[in-house]
Amino acid sequence: MALSGVEIFKLLPKTNCKKCGFPTCLAFAMKLAQRQASLDACPDVSEEAKKILGEASAPPIRPITFGTGDKAVKMGEETVLFRHEKKFVNPNAFVLEIKDTEDDATVEAKLNDVLTSEINRVGQLLRIDGICITNESGDAGKFQVLVEKVASKAPEVPVIVATDNPEAAEAAIKPFSGKNAILYGVTDTNAEKMVEIAKANKAIVGVRAEGLEALSSLTEKVKGLGVEDMVIDPGARTASEMLEYNTYIRRAAIKKNFKPLGYPVINFAQRDDSMYEALVAGLGVCKYASIVVLSSAQKWKNLALFTLRQNIYTDPQVPMQVEQKIYKIGEPTPDSPLLITTNFSLTYFIVSGEVENAKVPAYLAVMDCEGLSVLTAWAAGKFTGSKIANFIKESGIENEIKHRELIIPGYVAILSGAIEEKLEGWKVTVGPREANALPAFLRQKVA
Amino acid sequence: MAFVEPKEILSGRVIPVTIGTEIQQTFGGENTLPFHKFEGEIPNRPLIALEIQDVTPEEWPETVKKVFEGVSDDPVKWAKYCEDELKAKAIAIRLVGTHPDNKDLSADDAVKVVKGVLDAVKVPLIILGSNHIEKDAEVLPRVAEVAKGRNCIIGKAQEKNYKTIAAAAMANDHKLIAMSELDINLSKQLNILLTQMGFSKEKIVTDPMCSALGYGLEYTYSVMERIRLAALAQNDEVMQPPLLGDVGMYVWKIKETQASEETLPEWGSLEERGILWEAMTASSLMLAGAELLIMRHPRAVEMVERFVDELM
Ligand code: B12
C-alpha cells in the first residue's frame, strides 16, 4: 500500500531546507505521495527512510520486460482492478505455444503464423507477441531441435522455454541468453537448479504452483535465491479457476500490497476448439492476465483478440485520438475533394481507410473534437457549424485548393445550412452516412 | 508472509427476473460480481435469447442470414425453428418492420406477428420495437396487450417514451427493458422515473446500450461494471435490475463481420471472424455484468454457453 503524505513526512529530515525545490518537507512529502516528485531530490534523507520509502513506492505489480529490442513487451505495473478507475497500463502479451511433439509442417506453419501476424488497427501495430516452446515429449534432445529451429527462424520474437527438467532447460535457454526469455516450469522441487540456469542466462523465471498459498511461498523461495523478475502461474486450468486466481492475485497485490503475488500472471488458454479458445483467452485479457498462451493463431482469431485487448486497455478518460490537421490521402491536387470528420481515432482510421479504398486522392480535414465520434461530437456541441467554419478558415486549406466544396458526414446532414452560413463562398455537400459508401461516392464525384 | 484469500463479501444482490409461463427462465439473483462464485452465490446462469425479426432481414451478412434461410421469411416458422431445432432458451422478436424508414408496418401488423409467434412457441418471448421513439410508443402497448398472460419482456423504454410503454407493460404484467445511452447516471435516472410512476423495480431489465467489440465495447463494458459495483458493493437498489447486452444488432453491421477475406486477407476467414465477433462481444459483456443477452448466430450462442459452463 502506498504511504500517505503525512506518513512520508515523518520519515523526512523535517528541516525545511528547501534543497528539494519545495518550500517545506511536508510539501515535498505530499508530492511524493502523489508520485509527482522523486525522493532523490532530497539530499539529506536517511538510508533507512530511503529503504522504507523505496519499498512502499515500488509498484504493487513488478514491472517486467519480456524479450528485447523492438518486439520487447512490457508487463506488470497495474494499479487498479477496474478499468474505469484508471487506465490499465501494460497490455497483455499473446504467446503461441509450439510443442516438441508437433510435426515439422505444423511447426513451420505456426512459426509463419507468428511472423505474419502483425496487423494495423486504429493506428497501432498489433501482433502475436511471443512463442512458448514446450517440452511436451519430456525428451531433452527433441526439445533442443525445436528450440534451435525457433531461435534461427524467429530470432527476434520473445520466447518462453517451458520445461520442468533442469537438464533440458540448461541447453534450451542458451540460444536466448540475455534476451529476457522466460524460463517457465520452475516449481518447488526444481527451484534451486532452475533459478541458477535462469540467472546465468538473464532469463525471467516462470514459476508454477497449484493454488495461491503454494504460489506465494514459491515466489518467496525464488526471491530468496536471488531472482526478482518472475511471472507467476497459479495453476489455473479451467476458466473458473482463472477468474478466481487472477482476481485474488490482483486484489492481494493492489489492495493488500501483498508482495509475494505482485508479479505478472501467465494463463494457459489452450482448448481443442480454436474459436472457443478465443473466449477463454478473452477472459485473460479482461481479467488480469499479463501473458495468455494460445494453441493456434489464425488471423480471424488474432483480429478479435487484438481488438479486445485494445478496447480493454484504452484510457477510460481520454478517447484515442489523432492530431487535428488536414491529412492528404494519395497525392491530392488543388481540384481534389475535401472531406471533414472528427479526430476520434476509430472514426479517422475508418474514414481514411475508405478514402484510400476509393483510390481518389483527397484532403481529409480532421477536426479536434476531444476524440469524440461524429455523432457524439455533434450531440456534445463540439462539431457545430461555426466551429467547423472556423477550423476550415484557420487551417489554410483555402490556399491549397481551388474549389470551395466541403463534404460532410451523412449523419450530420443537418449541419450543412449552418456551415454555409458561416463559411462564405463555400458549398457544403452531404456525403453518405456510413464510410463504407465513400469509395462509390468519391469515384462518382470525380468521374 | 502468509497468503490470505482477499474475499469480498458484498452487501447487495441483483434482482432475479423470471420470464415465460409454460417454460420459464430466470436470470440475475447473484450477490457477487460476475462468476465470482468463490465469494458469493450465483443461482442462475446468464440467459441467451435468439433474435428473430418481423420482416426478412435483407441487410444481415451472409454468415448469419444463411443459417435461417427458408425460415426467415416468416416469423412464426423462424421462431419454431429456433425453439425446435436450435433449442433456444428464449426468443427475442424485433419488430424492425414497423420503423418508418423500414416497411412502416402498422401496430395491427405487429400484433398479428406477435400473436402468431406466441401461439407457436413455448419458450419465453422478448418483444422489441424498432427503436423509433414515437412508433415504439404506438406499437409496443398493442403487442403488450396481445401478449398478456405470457410474462414477456417488452422493450425498449427510453427517456422520451417510457411512460406509455411502461404503463402497457404494467397493465399486462410484463417485464420491461429500460434503455439509456452509455451513462450510469442516465441509467439510474430512468429506473428512478419508472419506479416513481409505480413500475416495480423487480420487473426492470436495464439496457445501458450495447456496442460491438472494436466499436465502443469498452464503454458498455465499463458502464456495466460500474452499475454492478453500485448494485453490489454500494447496495444501490435502483441499480439492481439485471443487465441486458443486445449484442447481435451491433455486431452484425460492422465491417469485421462483413468484409470478405479476398478484400482483406489479413483478417482471415469471414465466417469464423463474424461468429467469433459476436461470441466475444457477448462473453466480454458477461464478464462485465450482463445477465441477459440477445444474439443472432447459433454457433456464437453455443460458444458462449460453453464458456458459461466452464465459469459456473
Ligand atoms: C461510444 C459512444 C459514446 C461515447 C464516446 C465515444 C467517442 N469517443 O466518441 C460516450 C459514452 C462518451 C458517449 C457520450 C455521449 N453520447 Co454517444 N454514442 C456512442 C456510440 C455507442 C458509438 C459512437 C461511435 O464510436 N461510433 C463509431 C464511429 C466510427 O462513428 P462515426 O464517428 O459516426 O463515423 C461513422 C460515420 O459517421 C461515417 N463518417 C465519419 N466521418 C465521416 C466523414 C465523411 C465525409 C463521411 C461521408 C462519412 C463519415 O463513417 C463512420 C463509419 O461508418 C453511439 C451510438 C452508435 N452505436 O453509433 C452513441 C451516440 C453517438 N451518442 C449519442 C449521445 C446523445 C451522446 C451524449 C450526448 C449523451 C450521453 N450518453 O451522455 C454524450 C455526449 C458526449 C459528451 N462528452 O458530452 C447519440 C447521438 C444522438 C444523435 N443522433 O445525435 C448516439 C447516436 C446514441 C443514440 N442516440 O443512439 N457516446
Ligand code: SF4
Ligand atoms: S530537501 Fe529534504 S530536508 Fe530539505 S526541505 Fe526538502 S525534503 Fe525537507
